[in-house]
Amino acid sequence: MNLESVKTLYLAEMARSLRTVLQSIVSPVLSTSLYFVVFGAAIGSRISEVDGVSYGAFIVPGLIMLMLLTQSVSNASFGIFFPRFSGTIYEVLSAPISYWEVVVGYVGAAASKSLILGVIALITARLFVPYSIEHPLMMVLFLLLTAVTFSLLGFIIGIWAEGFERLQLVPLLVITPLTFLGGTFYSIDMLPPFWQAVTLANPVVYLVSGFRWSFYGISDVSPLVSLAMILLFLGAAIALVAWIFRTGYRLKS
Amino acid sequence: MIRVEGLGKTFAGGFEALCDIDLEIRRGEIFALLGPNGAGKTTLISVICGLVNPSRGRVLVDGYDNVRQFREARARIGLVPQELTNDAFIKVWDSVRFSRGLFGKPPDPAHIEKVLRSLSLWEKRNNRMITLSGGMKRRVLIAKALAHEPEILFLDEPTAGVDVALRRDMWEVVRQLRNSGVTIILTTHYIEEAEEMADRIGVIRSGELVLVEDKQALMQKLGRKELTIHLRDPLHAVPQRLSGHGLTLTEEGHALVYTYDAEAGEDDGTGIAELLADLEGPASPSRTCTLARAPWRRSSSAW
Ligand SMILES: Nc1ncnc2c1ncn2[C@@H]1O[C@H](COP(=O)(O)OP(=O)(O)OP(=O)(O)O)[C@@H](O)[C@H]1O
């Protein structure tokens, strides 16, 4: 492993985010606050409790997941798309580093950034509702795995995209609907049986459920199933990246 | 220093950009790759630097295979691309420092300062790239390529878009680099530039290396006022395209003799540049490697 190169890539990516540090911090604070005002206060006043947890506290893990997913995908996809688009990728491709070192640099930076934003959102949420974390270690593990997995997915999208439209397409058409339908704002046993079954096909359900379990010990599916599913997604993402590199897909002609 | 063996590149659409290139670059020389637009200069450089996968053949850099031992091979190479590509908002200093780190070298501000000064960029070190002129941006790309102290430097059309004064400066920088032991491969469209700069010149046309010649030998032969071009396949008559050059066919169609008038030289002097341009000719679109190989040999004895 060429540590100096990986460190350089990682820090350069982090520095790029730092140039827009204000909007990086403002956006999670603002969106979390909005969700709390709209869902926590407005709807929460009608729905008092879900599974023994106040509605405001119930939606916290889902909101953090929502932020983590969207930020991971957008950071990572932009991070690799931008040098491809501007042509500066030539330097990375001609450097004495392996593809996996490139991944560690780019995906590591994207995941770090979304983790930082996730923590900021958690702190913001605390201003609105008191919540507890029953299994902090598992919570951190879920956060980490999700950030890495979806940063990998973003990386893949950034390599696949041939224009800014495509870069937006997958997040818009796939990630956002899945997260909204992923049990962030409701427990899936509030749905009719048929929709419960359909929902179980949504991978985000497992993430939100497992993450919520690490907070309150309640979950839609067993936390072990959640963990297994995340590891499955991670494995799939790694396999896809490996395929991209083996074929040189969209990086080298 | 670099050995290219039987290198071929066919792009995904089936376009054959490089045909069986064999080339040896010597340690410490300045090698000019001369050829018209679309000849394959950038493609050849890209394959050597690992930006494009070769379809056939291989490249050894200082003895290391550039695919299987890419770390050793690439660590020795600095590349200045033809296109001015950069992150508009990054500062010059950060950009050059990034390049060094990317190649796995520990930070060395003194070296980066030296590089920036040698390229007259020191005053601009805190400028963002977007505030620089085109010529300055090109020099930043050179600085980035030199940041990791490469033994080999590729310059893809270094003087494109550079004014005459700066061009002289740039040639001077290149010479200094050569004097410090760096092997330099540059591409150009102009034989004058190749003559001015290079120790050896390779002419590439439609993906084929049609000639590799020592500049000194070339000039000496030019001094004899007679240039003999040996042909691989014999010709019956001087081709139409070359009729304006006063060529004669000898050795039963196996050689073309070009006699030029050194005294009459108005603009170009020898007319060699025009002759080469016509020899290169327009690329034939449906060419394949084996069928329509250029009729002249590519060994240095060909002249
Ligand atoms: N990615 C690609 N896919 C398909 N064809 C390509 C690709 N890159 C280059 N080519 C083709 O290969 C040929 C050689 O291109 P190359 O860029 O190597 O030329 P060049 O000698 O550098 O020309 P110039 O002097 O204009 O820079 C051209 O016909 C070009 O269209």
Ligand SMILES: [Mg+2]
């Ligand atoms: Mg070119």
